[in-house]
Amino acid sequence: EVNFWISRWNSPEGRKKLRAAERRFFPFRLTVDRVVRSSGIPWEILAIPVVESNWRINAVSSSGAAGPWQFLESSARGRRLIIDAWRDERRDVELSTRAAVSELKFYYRLFSDWLLCCAAYNGGPTRLRQLREQGSYSGFWDMLDDGILPRETGNYVPQIIAVAWVSAHAGRLGLPLNWEMPPRWSSIPLERSIHLNSLAEFLDISVSAVESMNRELNHPVTPPPQSPYSIKVPADTEEKVRKWLKEQKSDAIPERFWRYTVRSGDTLSEIAERTGISLGELLQYNGHVLRGTLRVGERIYLPGDASEPPGAEADALPRWTGKHTVQPGESLWSIARAYSVTPEILAEVNHRRLNQVLRAGSILKVPQIQEALQ
Structure with missing residues (x-):
């Protein structure tokens, strides 16, 4: 065999x-x-x-x-x-x-x-x-x-x-052997969202190069601050990227986003006009639409300062209708990470102390998984 x-x-x-x-x-x-x-x-x-x-x-x-x-x-x-x-x-x-x-x-x-x-x-x-x-x-x-x-x-x-x-x-x-040294990366925790194209411009590399280091991202923008994320960059750029991040304006990226489901007849320009943002800004948060036609049922992201269009949902406000059974060794911190929320919010919703030891088998309220993915 x-x-x-x-x-x-x-x-x-x-x-x-x-x-x-x-x-x-x-x-x-x-x-x-x-x-x-x-x-x-x-x-x-x-x-x-x-x-x-x-x-x-x-x-x-x-x-x-x-x-x-x-x-x-x-x-x-x-x-x-x-x-x-x-x-x-x-x-x-x-x-x-x-x-x-x-x-x-x-x-x-x-x-x-x-x-x-x-x-x-x-x-x-x-x-x-x-x-x-x-x-x-x-x-x-x-x-x-x-x-x-x-x-x-x-x-x-x-x-x-x-x-x-x-x-x-x-x-x-006779298979070819690669003796080159693989690239080294560093991970930098972010305190707020950043655009990958802004980082690429600063590093003078292509956006696709930044995306290749952060393949888990669904969009060319990192998650909002309530969902902790570390950006990966070439190791030899770590120090200057950290400095660049500190110099960025705190309001450069909104801390809140709307999710909008595309309807029949929608176009990007019409959505931008209805919500009071520029087409360029809309494309910044939705790089995926550049690679294909806008489809009915597709979800796009709007910055939080946009006017709320009918049918949009606040991405930063998950509904706590799910249940999680605590497993041996789990903590508020590990569970919060699994559901993309902060430990503080998880503790508050469940009336727990942040450093409280969880009993295996106990039930916690969590964001409903399917809603979180919608």
Whole structure:
């Protein structure tokens, strides 16, 4: 089984895919290596995003799994990745890698077997755990030989092994090796929103270069201050970017936005005229509309000082109709981050002290997830 997949990944088509994966992975190599090394998990685990997405940061599967590690929305939220109107941290390579490492380490505590961890990453741990507890099977290969694994999982684990083997023997197999030093990035916490095009202009680089460092963002503007965010910049520019941020006017970006759903007959110029803002300002907050036609049902963002159009909603005011069951080890801070709110607001809504230890199993009011995504 493994030899079959080695031959597939070492074929001309497979080698082409591996070269493409390497190109996509290269800018993030230092970050990912640091996360994996500090976690203590085997480096071969990095074959997972090759098989899952071929390291496509913007990959989305038919089931809705997204990012290089292909997290479903429910799994991502369970690993404290933020998914809201402003960002999808499944596309943040460092955070999604940390989430994947956390999930794999959890599986290893269950199985003490990295092959079963990979199988669980693909198909979930429940069935595997039941089989192990029954004492019927000692490991992945026993389960595969007995034909009790789903076909996808049965192919998935040998592929992981094959990709890891081909990568480890790349030089011997004649695959090109990249000896260049990957770029270094720094993360700077923001106290307010900024436009990516303003940052790009200051750094004298393209907007796409800034976007490539911050792929989790849904728009060319960072989230409002009530949803904490750190911008990633080239490491050698960190000091001057920090200085530039301090020099920016505090009112350069509104702290509040309206979300407006496009209706039949709407045009950008008409929306701008109705809401009292310039077309240029409207485009600043909605870079995505530059890449296609305005579509009915599409959501665009308006700065908070715009006149509220019919059907718009205040993005800064989520409705607290959701419920969150506290898990062991969770705090107000970790839960607040998962729902893109501040710990202070979460504590106030739930009548808790900010430093209060939460009891596992207790229920907290949180913003309703679907509303937050609308």
